[in-house]
Amino acid sequence: MPTVRVRWVGFVALLVVLLVVGAFIGTLLDPDGSTWGFAVVFAGTYLLLVLVHEVGHVLPGWFFGMRWANLTFQFGASVRSEHRDGRDRTPSEQLWISLAGPGLHIAAASLGLTVFDRNGLSFAAWVGCLFALFDGVANLLPSGRRSDGWKAVAALADIARRTVRT
Numbered sequence: 001m002p003t004v005r006v007r008w009v010g011f012v013a014l015l016v017v018l019l020v021v022g023a024f025i026g027t028l029l030d031p032d033g034s035t036w037g038f039a040v041v042f043a044g045t046y047l048l049l050v051l052v053h054e055v056g057h058v059l060p061g062w063f064f065g066m067r068w069a070n071l072t073f074q075f076g077a078s079v080r081s082e083h084r085d086g087r088d089r090t091p092s093e094q095l096w097i098s099l100a101g102p103g104l105h106i107a108a109a110s111l112g113l114t115v116f117d118r119n120g121l122s123f124a125a126w127v128g129c130l131f132a133l134f135d136g137v138a139n140l141l142p143s144g145r146r147s148d149g150w151k152a153v154a155a156l157a158d159i160a161r162r163t164v165r166t
């Protein structure tokens with residue numbers, strides 16, 4: 001089993017931001033309901049989907065037989081991992097690892113949008129899924145070097161280069 005660590009600074013920072021945003025949205029959209037109840041359910045749903053995203057990155061690694069020595073959950077960024085066997089990822093492994101995170105993230109958020117209705121705290125979870133869906137889609141766009149979309153495109157370019165060479 002890998003050693004799992006959580007970057008608590010990132011986690012707490014994200015939690016505070018989500019609670020404030022959730023309280024704001026709750027006041028706006030559900031003025032008669034409990035503001036902090038809304039905030040907690042919103043933040044909890046969003047964080048759960050972040051976790052689903054990170055698990056999505058880990059699953060292909062397991063499938064490819066990678067032994068993860070360390071998994072660090074860096075909230076706001078990504079899972080940082082080290083391999084026990086020390087071998088580098090192949091470009092196609094990297095492609096799957098990059099795509100599976102946002103893929104599972106988007107799938108779970110979309111499922112949540114169909115499951116939760118727009119009443120009370122269920123609405124808070126629905127809004128949390130909506131925000132998480134935007135986040136998942138944004139992450140899939142190759143906007144910056146740290147986005148999963150960028151890593152996927154880089155892996156594809158690597159695969160193409162190797163194909164041309166052989």
Ligand SMILES: [Zn+2]
Nearest residue numbers: 078101102148
């Ligand atoms: Zn990711």
